[in-house]
Amino acid sequence: MTNSEIVLELQQGKTENFQLLYDNTINYSVCIARKYLGERDMDVEDIVQDSYVSALKHINELEDQAKFDKWLGRIVANRALNWKRDKLSKVYELTIDNDENPMDFEDDRVNYNPSLVADKKATAEVVNGILALIPEAQRDVLLMFYGQQYSIKEISDSIGKPENTIKTWLRRGRQNIEAHKQDFIKQGITLTGISVFVLIKTMFDTDTSMAMQLGASGLAATTTANFLSGASSAAGISAATGAGSATSAGASAVAGGTGMSAATGAGSAASAGAAGATTVGGATVGAAAAHAAGGALVTKIAAGVAAVAVIGGGAYGITNAVSPVPETKAETTAALEVIGETDAVEETMMETIEETVAELPNAELNRQVLAEYRKILMEDTDFMVDEVKGVYPSFGVVDIDKDGIYELDIYNGEYHTYLMAEYLLYYNEVAQKVEKITSGVSGIGILPDKQFYSYYVHGGITFDLFEKQNGEWIRTEELYGELDFDGNIHQDEKIDEYMNSEISSVDHVELNEKNIEKYLSDNGISTEVSKADREKIDKLISEIDESVLYTDSHEDAYQEYYGDYSADPWGQYDSRLQSYNYCKKGDIVVKNTIWDNDIITCYRLNPDINPGTENGKNPEDTAIYIKAEDFNGNDDYIEYEFYLNDGKIFLIRKEGRVLGQYLDGADIQSVYEEYKDDWGHLLESAFPGALGIDYDPAWIAITIGYSDTDNTISFDGSKYVIKSYENEYVIDKDTMLDSTDENFYLPEYQDGDTAMEWFTRCLNTEKDYMFANYVVKMTGNHIDTIQYAFWPC
Secondary structure, eight states: OOHHHHHHHHHTTOOTTHHHHHHHHHHHHHHHHHHHHTTOHHHHHHHHHHHHHHHHHTGGGOSOGGGHHHHHHHHHHHHHHHHHHHHOTHHHHTSOSSOSSGGGOOOOOOOOOGGGOSOHHHHHHHHHHHHTTSOHHHHHHHIIIIISOOOHHHHHHHHTOOHHHHHHHHHHHHHHHHHHHHHHHHTTOOOTTOOHHHHHHHHHHHHHHHHHHHHHHTOOHHHHHHHHHHHOTTTTTOOOOSSSEEEEOOSSOSSSSOOOSOOOBTTEEEEOTTSSOEEETTEEEOHHHHHHHHHHHHHHHHHHHHHHHGGGOSGGGHHHHOOSSOSOOHHHHHHHHHHHHHHHHHHHOOOOOOOOOOOOTTHHHHHHHHHHHHHHHHHOGGGOOBTTTTBOOEEEEEOTTOSSOOEEEEEOOOTTSTTOOEEEEEEETTTTEEEEEEOOSSOEEEETTTEEEEEEESSSEEEEEEEEETTEEEEEEEEEEEEOTTSOEEEOHHHHHHHHTOOEEEOOEEOSHHHHHHHSSTTOOOOEEEHHHHHHHHHHHHHHHHHHHHHHHTGGGSEEEESOGGGOSSSOSSSTTOEEEEEEETTEEEEEEEEESEEEEEEEOOTTTSTTOOOOSSGGGTEEEEEEEEEOSSSOEEEEEEEEETTEEEEEEETTEEEEEEEEEEEHHHHHHHHTTTTTHHHHHHOTTTTTOOOOTTOEEEEESOOTTTEEEEEOSSEEEEEETTEEEEEETTOEEOTTSTTOOOTTOOTTOOHHHHHHHHHHSOOSTTOEEEEEEEETTEEEEEEEEESOO
16 A cells, blocks of 8 residues: 555545554654754654654645655654754854855756766765765755755745855855865765765665665664664764764765775775774764664654554544644645645756865854854944944954954944944954954054054054964054144154055944844955055045035036926936936036935036046936935934945945945945845935836926025915926916825825915915925926925925
């Protein structure tokens, strides 16, 4: 009787053949559990037992009875990973929370071709050996992604880590496997041309298939245990790394027909499966012990399933265990949704070869140190944001002494007070802990010979030189410069010597959760900038500042247009993002301002100092500098500055401090995507076209109101005619108010007002804030609909 037939019977309430289904699949279930849990027999027992009980309770949810095995396998994997997440959080603790370049991740599970592997059993043994050598978190996601065809989201949900974290674990795991493949290639085992995907899927399918066959043939428990021990990627291999690497290899050919009875090599040890005891790095496991333990495990699981299910009575109590309404559908639903997709994907996949990237020295220690940094930055009161005081701490990441372990340069953000200070977090390898020292205020410079300097400009300049001694960063020299009456600093010649010999400096990013994840996860991202790159970007910023200063100082020479659509050469601001005013040199816009709660001023290439300048097709083409005042809801504004060149962003400042720097320039779209939940709306307002924002062009922004200087308003008994600057607008009985918009606001408006009633009340009030920008729809010079007012003066 087949498994699918038994499942159909169970769904019909017939339970007498459950024992056979259990016997057919128990070894398969234990095999999968051990893939994730290794030799933790007590836990494997609980996981598999709970998985059977869960599968029975949700059996009616399985529509395709032939896919019971894969469905059960996913339930087992989900249970194992949930247990691991809750009970063994350290497995995922000292790893990353985000990915440097998550958009670079590519799903390489294409065209699975098992014929590439000549000896699948030997290959499975090799792959199990390699997997035993890589970090457990990486091993888990590789097994889920390649072995069981989980999606990134499903893996993320199972282990409770962000999707970008999963992508980086997968990438790092692939790199580690590729690196270990070289050991076997050197030993004559041909793995060249076989992708990580093909290797892991071949191993997983081979091991689980053999486990299923063992269950179906009714082999003795000891024989079953022997196989299960050998098939486990973590436990059966019983490999531990010491000074070199430990690898388990099969005794026969893997892909090219090359056989080997034993694998040995420089810095590696090889084990030929389960024959006899294997000793690697001090770990010895006897085959007989594995047989006994495995046999007892299978027996205990069977008893456990019976004990749990028998509460309802009947054969294993299945009649009452089968429930059309599941207690929880998380793991069973996830298992069901992907099984169909998995079968289709496997038929259409193509093989790819990934590049090998070796681990850097101290890589694992660096990841642990970065995890400690993350914790300190979130808890240390020296680094807390205070929006009321305008305190925004920042940090930079740098490996000063090039030992593979990052240091952290942190500015506490007390920009406007005497409490401002700069700190260095670093790992003391002698004391084996993270330590904090006060370094300076105005940044640090990296010097040759593993030194750095910091300085503080006040009434003069204080210059400190640091070097590492016995694991500690020590201040070895303190120099001073003086400030004369003309504001010139006269400093020690040694200060000049040190500063001129600087090889790099450290950029800072705002200290927030997003940047902590981005820069301090996995292996970390350095913000160190070479002296040459610093000079290059400083030159660009200086040229932009010079152009902005020139435009501001020559404003009287330009024509100004307020709310005049003809002044908009791009046609992208004819909406609620209507540019409030334009400064033009002839036909060229040199500056324009956008008001929509926030105030955004865009400076552009100026033909007076940038010959040949044209407006360009889009607003971003000629933009060089944006000053944005972002309303923070506390009757205050936060100032942002953007430096651009050729439509790319090179520098972002927040309240005068560097928020982000892009040495090669960053696309507006990519910067927006990164910060759209924070201040990305500023880029929406400045460059709607670049971000594909398509507002209803019928809504435009105009300026109307009462001002003796700029406006005249007349009433002929039926309509108001408003002349504002060089524009004329008409409001009459046909003008409507769109009070349904969520942004609706008009000064002096009362519920039920018509447009004429509202405008008349505005004219009769003494309040002068009627002068404002309004979002309206118009036909000719007639205002058809008024939606809301913004930035009333």
